[in-house]
Amino acid sequence: MGEEGLLDVNDGNFESEILNASKPVLVDFWAPWCGPCKAIAPVFKELQEAYGDEIIFARCNVDQSPNTPTKYGIRAIPTLILFKDGKVLDQVVGAVPKSQIEEFAKKAL
Amino acid sequence: MSAGLYDVAIIGCGPAGLQAAIHVCGKKAKVVVFGKPERSGLYKAHVANYCCFEKVVSGKELLQAGRVQAENLGAVFIPLDVIETRIENDQFHLVIENNESFSSRTLVLTMGITRKKLKVKGEKEFVGRGVSYCVDCDAAFYKGKDVVIVGNESAAVTGALTLSRFANEVYLVCRELEVSNALYEQLQSSSVKIIKDAWVKEIVGNSEVEEVVLTNGKTLAGNGIFIELGAKGAMELAANLGVAFDTDTFSFIETNKSQETNIPGLYAAGDITGKPWQIAKAVGEGCVAGLNAAQYAKRLSKS
Numbered sequence: 024m025g026e027e028g029l030l031d032v033n034d035g036n037f038e039s040e041i042l043n044a045s046k047p048v049l050v051d052f053w054a055p056w057c058g059p060c061k062a063i064a065p066v067f068k069e070l071q072e073a074y075g076d077e078i079i080f081a082r083c084n085v086d087q088s089p090n091t092p093t094k095y096g097i098r099a100i101p102t103l104i105l106f107k108d109g110k111v112l113d114q115v116v117g118a119v120p121k122s123q124i125e126e127f128a129k130k131a132l
Numbered sequence: 133m134s135a136g137l138y139d140v141a142i143i144g145c146g147p148a149g150l151q152a153a154i155h156v157c158g159k160k161a162k163v164v165v166f167g168k169p170e171r172s173g174l175y176k177a178h179v180a181n182y183c184c185f186e187k188v189v190s191g192k193e194l195l196q197a198g199r200v201q202a203e204n205l206g207a208v209f210i211p212l213d214v215i216e217t218r219i220e221n222d223q224f225h226l227v228i229e230n231n232e233s234f235s236s237r238t239l240v241l242t243m244g245i246t247r248k249k250l251k252v253k254g255e256k257e258f259v260g261r262g263v264s265y266c267v268d269c270d271a272a273f274y275k276g277k278d279v280v281i282v283g284n285e286s287a288a289v290t291g292a293l294t295l296s297r298f299a300n301e302v303y304l305v306c307r308e309l310e311v312s313n314a315l316y317e318q319l320q321s322s323s324v325k326i327i328k329d330a331w332v333k334e335i336v337g338n339s340e341v342e343e344v345v346l347t348n349g350k351t352l353a354g355n356g357i358f359i360e361l362g363a364k365g366a367m368e369l370a371a372n373l374g375v376a377f378d379t380d381t382f383s384f385i386e387t388n389k390s391q392e393t394n395i396p397g398l399y400a401a402g403d404i405t406g407k408p409w410q411i412a413k414a415v416g417e418g419c420v421a422g423l424n425a426a427q428y429a430k431r432l433s434k435s
C-alpha cells in the first residue's frame with residue numbers, strides 16, 4: 024500500500040493484484056515527472072474515498088514498471104484503465120475533468 | 133542581469149503580469165518579468181470596456197505603456213519564454229529558452245491561456261494512441277520510433293530536442309519558428325528534421341497513429357504526433373510543482389482571494405485562473421498577487 028487507500032502495483036505484482044482481484048480495479052498509470060499526473064492525483068484520491076468499498080484504486084509508476092504499460096499499449100500518461108474480472112473494461116487518457124473520471128469509474132459498478 | 137536572487141519572478145507580461153510587476157516595485161522589491169508582449173491575448177485587441185479609457189484603445193499600446201511604466205519603476209524584463217520550473221531549498225528556479233537560469237523567493241504565474249488543440253481530423257480519435265500533448269510526460273514511450281512534433285514556438289522546439297534523445301527520427305513541423313537564437317542554434321545542431329512553411333492537415337491510422345498528412349502535400353510516416361502549440365503553459369510549468377488546478381476542467385490554476393495557490397510563495401493571476409477573460413480582472417488579480425508576493429518575499433528575506 025502506498026498513499027493511504029491506494030494500492031501500489033508494479034511489473035512484479037500486477038497480475039496477482041489486478042488481474043486476479045475480486046473487485047473491479049481502477050489503475051492510474053503515472054510518473055513522478057508528469058505534471059498532468061500530479062494534477063489529477065487529488066481527484067483520484069477523492070474518488071477512492073467515495074468508491075473505495077466497491078472499487079480497488081491502484082497506481083502504477085511507469086518509470087519503475089515499464090513492461091505493464093507496454094503490455095496495455097500505453098503511450099501517454101496519465102492513463103486510467105478500468106479492469107473487471109481480469110479484463111480491460113475501458114480507459115481514459117489525460118487530465119480530463121473530474122466528472123468524466125467519476126463517470127468512468129462508475130462503469131465498474 | 134540574471135545574477136542574484138529576485139524577490140519576485142513573474143511569468144507572463146500581459147496585463148496581469150504588468151500590474152503585478154508595478155505593485156511589486158511599489159513595495160520596493162526586486163522583480164523580473166518573462167514573456168513576449170506580442171503573445172499576450174491583448175496584443176491584437178481593441179478595447180472599449182476598460183474603465184477610464186473612454187475611447188477604444190489598442191491593446192498593443194496598453195501593453196507598451198504598462199511595460200514602460202513597470203520598467204521606470206525598476207522591473208527587469210526578459211522577452212523570452214520560460215521552459216522549466218523547479219522548487220529547491222524554498223526558492224523558485226526558472227530556465228528560459230536561451231538556457232539562462234533565474235532564482236526567486238516567490239513566483240507569480242500570469243501566462244494567460246493559449247489554444248492547445250490542433251483541431252484536425254484524427255486528433256481526438258488517437259489521443260493516447262499516438263497523439264500526445266506532453267513531451268515531458270510521454271517522450272519515453274517513443275524510444276526508437278519516428279515521431280512528428282508540431283508548433284512554432286518554444287514548447288515545440290524544446291519538445292523536439294527532448295524527443296531527439298529518445299526517438300529515432302523527429303520531424304518538427306512549423307509555419308515559421310519564433311524562438312530565441314540560442315534555442316534555434318541548438319535545434320540546428322541536433323538531429324531534428326525541420327519542416328518549415330507547413331502545418332498538420334490530418335492524422336491517419338488504424339488502431340494507432342501511422343501517418344501525418346501535411347498542408348504542403350507531403351505525408352510523414354510516424355508512430356506518434358506531439359502537439360505543442362505556443363509556449364509552455366500552466367500544465368507544463370505549474371502542475372509539476374504540485375500546483376492545484378480546477379478539477380472541473382484542469383485548465384485553470386486554483387487561487388484564493390489573495391491570489392495564493394496551494395504552494396507557499398506561488399501566486400497566479402489573470403486569464404490563467406479562469407473566466408471572465410478580461411483586462412479588468414487580470415489587472416485586479418495582478419495587483420493583489422504582486423502585493424502579496426512582494427510582502428511574502430520581504431518576510432522571507434528578513435527571516
Ligand SMILES: Cc1cc2nc3c(=O)[nH]c(=O)nc-3n(C[C@H](O)[C@H](O)[C@H](O)COP(=O)(O)OP(=O)(O)OC[C@H]3O[C@@H](n4cnc5c(N)ncnc54)[C@H](O)[C@@H]3O)c2cc1C
Pocket residue numbers: 143144145146147148149166167168169170171172173174175176177178179180181182212213214215242243244245363364365369401402403404408409410411412414
Ligand atoms: C481578440 C481579443 C480581444 C479582446 N478584447 C478584450 C476587451 O475588449 N476587453 C477586455 O477586457 N479583454 C479583452 N480580451 C481579453 C484580454 O486580452 C485578456 O483577458 C488579457 O489579456 C489577460 O491577461 P493575462 O495577463 O492574464 O494574459 P495575457 O495577456 O494573455 O498574457 C500572457 C503572457 O504570458 C506570456 N507567456 C505565456 N507562456 C509563457 C512562458 N512559458 N514563458 C514566458 N511567458 C509566457 C505570454 O508571452 C504573454 O505575454 C481580448 C482578447 C482577445 C484575444
